[in-house]
Amino acid sequence: MEKKLTTTLFFSALVTLFIASNGHHNASHGQTADTTTASIDALQRRRNVHGVLNAVGWGILMPLGAMIARYLKLFKSVNPAWFYIHVVCQCSAYVIGVAGWATGVKLGIDNPVTWSEGHKNVGMALFSLATLQMFSLGLRPGPDHKYRLHWTIYHRLMAYAIIGLIVFNILEGLSLLEPDTRLWLGMFYLLVAYGVMSIILEIITWSVYIHRKRKNRKNSDQNVNGVNGANTRPQQDIV
Numbered sequence: 001m002e003k004k005l006t007t008t009l010f011f012s013a014l015v016t017l018f019i020a021s022n023g024h025h026n027a028s029h030g031q032t033a034d035t036t037t038a039s040i041d042a043l044q045r046r047r048n049v050h051g052v053l054n055a056v057g058w059g060i061l062m063p064l065g066a067m068i069a070r071y072l073k074l075f076k077s078v079n080p081a082w083f084y085i086h087v088v089c090q091c092s093a094y095v096i097g098v099a100g101w102a103t104g105v106k107l108g109i110d111n112p113v114t115w116s117e118g119h120k121n122v123g124m125a126l127f128s129l130a131t132l133q134m135f136s137l138g139l140r141p142g143p144d145h146k147y148r149l150h151w152t153i154y155h156r157l158m159a160y161a162i163i164g165l166i167v168f169n170i171l172e173g174l175s176l177l178e179p180d181t182r183l184w185l186g187m188f189y190l191l192v193a194y195g196v197m198s199i200i201l202e203i204i205t206w207s208v209y210i211h212r213k214r215k216n217r218k219n220s221d222q223n224v225n226g227v228n229g230a231n232t233r234p235q236q237d238i239v
Helices: 003-076 081-112 115-139 148-177 181-224
Strands: none
Touching: 003 115, 003 148, 003 181, 081 115, 081 148, 115 148, 148 181
16 A cells, blocks of 8 residues: 555656646746747847938938939029038938948848848948048038049049949838838839939030030020120020
8 A cells, every 4th residue: 555655756856846847847848939039020120220320321312412413503592501401401311321330230240141242242332432421511612623524524423323332222121021012123123213213413514515505505605796795794604
């Protein structure tokens, strides 16, 4: 009887230990699953923040600032206000864009498989060129300086390169984030709208430029021939 009781207690203890061990394992597994889910959610939120900051900074404000500098100076009434609007817009775009770039760098350090190599490399190139462009504003020569033309050519070529990298990397980043299709299409159509507006405004700008050039040449010829005795100042180039 005592032997049976001892055997029963022994098996009961084994069953209890097994149940306790299994329960602890399930609890640990549940905690691990919860932690993994929370980590995935936190990572996705950080990726979303990265995407929003870059979309606003690089994708919206930066092209808008470039268009202001390129086309607003066509109107004499906004000169030189267009320049200060351009600077404010570009500085805001740079600050927001760098914040987005920094979040991307941190994401790449914490989770190296987050981004593709192409997206990371283009992002680094974009940050580098944009930084050079911002510093070049402080080196902008005066209107009559002999190096003003060289600076203008450099500034515009850099702007075109930056905008090209922006378009590529935003669309690449959206494809990596795999957002709602409407969000991807919305950003795509916004960039297309910027492109169409730029083409239309470019045609208008060159038309006005050519018209003013012809008018200035005609006035100059009249002054040379003595038809018009008034001194006519040449119009400033707008392209």
